[in-house]
Amino acid sequence: MGNLLNKIKGPMDVRSLSTDQLPALAEELREKIIATVSRNGGHLASNLGAVELTIALLRIFSPPTDKVIWDVGHQAYTWKLLTGRADRFDTLRLYQGISGFPKPCESDCDPFVAGHAGTALSVALGFAAARDLKKTKEAVIAVIGDAAMANGISFEALNNLEEVGSKVIVILNDNEMSISESVGALSRRLGNLLTDVRYNRIKAAAEQAGHKLRMTFLRRTYHRLEQAIKSIWLKNAFFEEFGLRYIGPIDGHDMRALEQALRSADEFKGPVLLHVATQKGRGFKPSEQLPHAWHGVGPFDLDKVLAATQRNAPAKMNYSTACGTLLTAMAEQNESILAITAAMVEGTGLLEFSRKFPGRFFDVGICETHAVVFAAGLAASGFRPVFAVYSTFLQRTLDCIMHDVALQNLPVLLCVDRAGIVGSDGPTHHGVFDIPMLRSLPNLVIMQPADYLELKAMLQTAFAHHGPTVIRYPRGGSHEVDLSRSVENLEIGKAAVIREPNQGVADVAWFWSFGDMLPVAEGAADKLIRAGRPAGVVNARFIKPIDSALLKAQVAQGAARFVTIENGALAGGFGSAVREALAELRLAVPVRSFGWSDAFVEQGSTDELLHAGGLTADAIFQDLMES
Ligand SMILES: Cc1ncc(C[n+]2csc(CCOP(=O)(O)OP(=O)(O)O)c2C)c(N)n1
Numbered sequence: 001m002g003n004l005l006n007k008i009k010g011p012m013d014v015r016s017l018s019t020d021q022l023p024a025l026a027e028e029l030r031e032k033i034i035a036t037v038s039r040n041g042g043h044l045a046s047n048l049g050a051v052e053l054t055i056a057l058l059r060i061f062s063p064p065t066d067k068v069i070w071d072v073g074h075q076a077y078t079w080k081l082l083t084g085r086a087d088r089f090d091t092l093r094l095y096q097g098i099s100g101f102p103k104p105c106e107s108d109c110d111p112f113v114a115g116h117a118g119t120a121l122s123v124a125l126g127f128a129a130a131r132d133l134k135k136t137k138e139a140v141i142a143v144i145g146d147a148a149m150a151n152g153i154s155f156e157a158l159n160n161l162e163e164v165g166s167k168v169i170v171i172l173n174d175n176e177m178s179i180s181e182s183v184g185a186l187s188r189r190l191g192n193l194l195t196d197v198r199y200n201r202i203k204a205a206a207e208q209a210g211h212k213l214r215m216t217f218l219r220r221t222y223h224r225l226e227q228a229i230k231s232i233w234l235k236n237a238f239f240e241e242f243g244l245r246y247i248g249p250i251d252g253h254d255m256r257a258l259e260q261a262l263r264s265a266d267e268f269k270g271p272v273l274l275h276v277a278t279q280k281g282r283g284f285k286p287s288e289q290l291p292h293a294w295h296g297v298g299p300f301d302l303d304k305v306l307a308a309t310q311r312n313a314p315a316k317m318n319y320s321t322a323c324g325t326l327l328t329a330m331a332e333q334n335e336s337i338l339a340i341t342a343a344m345v346e347g348t349g350l351l352e353f354s355r356k357f358p359g360r361f362f363d364v365g366i367c368e369t370h371a372v373v374f375a376a377g378l379a380a381s382g383f384r385p386v387f388a389v390y391s392t393f394l395q396r397t398l399d400c401i402m403h404d405v406a407l408q409n410l411p412v413l414l415c416v417d418r419a420g421i422v423g424s425d426g427p428t429h430h431g432v433f434d435i436p437m438l439r440s441l442p443n444l445v446i447m448q449p450a451d452y453l454e455l456k457a458m459l460q461t462a463f464a465h466h467g468p469t470v471i472r473y474p475r476g477g478s479h480e481v482d483l484s485r486s487v488e489n490l491e492i493g494k495a496a497v498i499r500e501p502n503q504g505v506a507d508v509a510w511f512w513s514f515g516d517m518l519p520v521a522e523g524a525a526d527k528l529i530r531a532g533r534p535a536g537v538v539n540a541r542f543i544k545p546i547d548s549a550l551l552k553a554q555v556a557q558g559a560a561r562f563v564t565i566e567n568g569a570l571a572g573g574f575g576s577a578v579r580e581a582l583a584e585l586r587l588a589v590p591v592r593s594f595g596w597s598d599a600f601v602e603q604g605s606t607d608e609l610l611h612a613g614g615l616t617a618d619a620i621f622q623d624l625m626e627s
Pocket residue numbers: 046072074075115116117118144145146147148149173175177178179280342343344366368393
């Protein structure tokens with residue numbers, strides 16, 4: 001660690017540095033963040049943009065007394081480094097290491113968990129109202145990005161701010177980027193406000209280059225006038241209408257300007273919004289050039305990247321890109337197919353679709369609830385909308401899926417990406433709740449493919465079906481297949497026996513699984529067979545409706561027990577569905593289920609987590625031999 005960072009053991013130490021030392025501290029922080037992310041992966045570009053802002057926050061406010069709430073929380077690495085976690089920062093995102101997101105059990109400087117966008121304003125308002133009820137005096141600050149500001153929850157909080165009447169400081173960290181470019185009317189409006197900061201930055205650069213204006217007095221007067229006009233105009237501006245005093249825009253890399261603005265915000269009596277202009281990816285050439293490509297990254301070779309000043313990302317197929325490619329091909333044949341993303345065009349593999357069919361592609365911003373209802377409207381008008389979304393971010397749309405899609409049996413297709421555990425992002429991001437969440441909704445068909453060809457068959461099946469469908473698939477990929485191969489549509493609710501029992505059909509342990517867990521089921525079945533026990537394997541394909549007829553037939557043939565394996569929460573999951581189906585058939589055959597038990601799954605590599613959770617062929621085999 002560098003000289004300055006070494007000296008900072010807790011938040012108060014940041015204040016003991018002189019203003020002149022701060023650029024060097026910022027540089028050390030960036031070096032540390034880049035080196036750590038190159039080893040462990042993580043959210044690079046957003047963190048590099050928030051370094052000076054975080055230092056300034058710690059020079060003006062005093063955590064843990066003052067509460068700083070980070071929206072999403074993916075940009076809080078500097079915060080972690082300066083609030084007593086520098087010595088453990090090397091374990092960032094590793095199994096049992098420190099989290100990539102704020103986590104109160106890690107430090108009392110993190111007042112609240114985050115990971116999903118749009119919550120900071122509501123949380124801050126809650127903290128502020130609680131403070132006023134308790135008659136204490138701490139400052140409450142929400143730091144939110146320009147893209148997260150357009151989220152529905154943020155708007156609901158803005159709308160409620162005057163009513164609650166408590167002072168909060170909202171810091172709008174505006175880098176004009178979501179993961180890719182920010183979209184929407186709010187973003188455009190904010191962009192207009194930032195023109196000033198951009199202009200000032202260019203002016204400062206020109207001055208440094210030796211083109212210093214002579215008429216300093218005149219320039220200062222002009223600048224004051226400019227500020228006055230701006231503040232009169234901004235009095236009527238968007239945020240002021242919600243009862244927030246607008247301050248800004250401030251250059252988010254100018255330490256003095258930041259500290260001064262934060263002090264003003266602190267001194268102002270009512271709620272304040274500080275509009276801070278930052279550069280996503282700042283201080284690292286590759287991420288300055290391609291901030292979207294460096295938003296969230298896996299480990300990389302820093303030397304190679306620096307030498308090439310570019311990131312070489314070998315484009316290996318995964319479920320997201322396979323789905324995007326298949327959808328694009330199907331959309332060529334079927335003009336009613338439309339695609340929707342909530343600010344995750346790259347992550348969900350829709351880039352190709354967006355380029356090929358710009359008029360049939362919608363990036364709605366970080367607004368998943370809107371995306372679902374918007375899709376419902378499109379479906380009700382005769383189109384076949386597909387909303388590709390990560391399982392974890394789908395969670396907040398449950399009511400919309402029930403009320404706006406399922407109840408009207410509308411043919412919306414939800415492509416639920418990152419279903420199952422996702423690895424280092426940890427408990428805020430694992431996609432283990434979609435099955436229990438969706439399974440109780442009538443009219444939904446829920447499937448999971450075991451490889452890309454089955455994904456193709458499921459997409460075809462979804463488009464041939466006149467009702468809502470869900471296709472879930474995990475992070476990562478299946479074995480390579482030729483996507484152009486033709487496949488048959490599936491019969492809805494029909495499972496496939498992929499391994500007949502080895503010794504007749506009596507006393508068989510029938511493994512029922514699907515998707516990424518199917519190889520685990522096959523592995524465990526193999527081991528059981530080698531131990532002299534009869535076993536067979538079913539690819540359920542459909543989580544809903546479940547193939548009751550096959551269950552019934554297997555029981556009639558003398559099934560000894562069923563073993564279900566899923567990459568999802570056990571409570572209300574696929575195993576529960578098998579139990580319910582057997583109970584409905586009045587069949588009393590034991591079912592042993594493997595999946596995620598009733599606890600949040602921590603961060604770590606997928607392998608580490610599967611081992612810890614007993615979701616390996618070995619662990620399942622051992623369990624079955626003992627039970
Ligand atoms: C509800 C939800 N949807 C999607 C995401 C994925 N996501 C993480 S960060 C991000 C972009 C955030 O942009 P912004 O708020 O402007 O912050 P920045 O990264 O630019 O600092 C997105 C879409 C999320 N965390 N939560």
